[in-house]
Amino acid sequence: MRKYGFIFSFLVVPVILYAIFVISPYLQAFYISLTNWRGISANPQFIGFENFTRLLGDDVFWAAVRHHAVLLVAMPLITIAIALFFSFLLNVGGGSKSGKMAGVRGSKFYRVVYFFPQVLAVAVVGVLFQAIYRPDNTGVLNGLLELVGLGPVGWLIDTNLALWSIMGVIIWQGVGFYVVLFSAGMAAIPSEVFEAAALDGAGRFRLFFSITLPLIWDTIQVGWVYLGIAAFDAFALVQVLSVDRGGPDNATTVLPLEIWRTAFTFSKFGYASAMGVALFFLTITFAALSLRVTRRERIEV
């Protein structure tokens, strides 16, 4: 039939490309994780779950998992709090203007500017923040601290501080996207809802906590999942920013970095794939859990 010929001709190239470069690597990864494959010369040997039992006793692996846990809790909380505050100001903060809720003055400008970091490559952002975080007073941040009479801080070389410094960059880059995301959510709230509440004497705090927050809960939930998945990524920034690739003393390492290093520096492909599988299950578990926990009755408008 002519219809099926057409359907086939339109699907064949994209599906083949996708199967070769996306589907097949994902499927292979699960098998490779059960072997001791170390590269081309040695034949991969099936070793069952040995890689996984080794993972359980691997300190660096657990350090990486701990860092994901810190990122998973702190990063979304801070990013979402900042983004919610700004998007409320930019969409509702200006009060009612000719029957529509408006943002404070200049909101269009802020929305464009806040998004800037989002279009910069992470590698570029990483290199840029290296100059900002330099540990002596040649660093931008320490130069600023010096102006107010404070000593230089070892942003990236202090084991207690390094991960937080990197998290700061992730937040710096991410906030703009979530401002736009939440703004879209807030724009979808009918302005009569705000009008009615304002007539009943609701102040800004009430407008925010009793109306805006519950009505954009779905969007916040989506943002939370995005940020959680980002917390499992964080590869480029750690690779470019951290001292000794994940240092100092493994204080900033993350799973993607370990996967990349185990595979392409040490040629332990089986072990690296086992980490990949672990990362996969962590990500999926997080997504499933967070969708469950944050699920709430949708408020009908």
Place this chain on the structure above:
Amino acid sequence: MATQTDAYRMAPSRAASRRRQKKNQLGAFGALSHVALIVWAVLVIGPILWTFLASFKTNPEIMGDAPLAMPDSFSWASWGRAWEKAHIGRYMLNTVLVVGVSTFFTMLFGSMAAYVIARFRFPGNRIIYYLFVSGLAFPVFLALVPLFFVVRNLGLIDTHVGVILVYIAYSLPFTVFFLTAFFKTLPNSVAEAAMMDGSSHTRTFFQIMVPMAKPGLISITIFNILGQWNQYLLPIVLLSGSVEDKWLITQGIANINTNAGYEADWPGLFAALSMAILPMMIVYIIFQRQIQSGLTAGAVK
């Protein structure tokens, strides 16, 4: 009678004073919120502006004690050095080539697949759709090791063709996901009329549906350009250190940085950063509306 009038007069004036009071509250809140908004805007623009200024400084000026000082003079010498000696020119050209070709084919194959999935009923329709969409959920790091070997076994490692094919494949999930939803919203009547007039399926797609889908196509095109231009992980895996002349921009920038010792050309580094930032900033400022709506379209109904 008189008291009654007084009461009448009192009421609005009391209301007015309450309104004034509320306005004052809003004023303080408004002022504070403007401060917060301005502070964040400075935090965002500051580092980017500082990068541009640093590209005009000299090494001692950058490595000196006053990282915040203005450059002594504005000369473009460091931009020339970065372009020629650090090969930023070549990396840029490579990136334009790779991103141009792969965005074009991503859009072509993505829209073809999405069109068929959205508007035709055939066995396997759902399976193919979910196959594509599932690619959105998996961490790329899981596929990393096998992907490297798939590309190598095809003889495409260290080639731009390899990078292009991989970019297309990994851009398909979001492209297909978004465009399937988009094609579903387009009206049937125009396409049906064209078919009645004897237009083939293929012709109907290219001459009727594609022009009708233009807004959606533009959003996703820009989204793909940004994403592929800023990609960092895939190039460092697919283009090794031995083919430096084929490197892409983010890879080149991260590398200048790791090689930068005390003898480094810091102004050159910042000129290189500026060159990587500028084109994306220009694209963003021109298309900011489409970019913002494109990025949030998947998340907000």
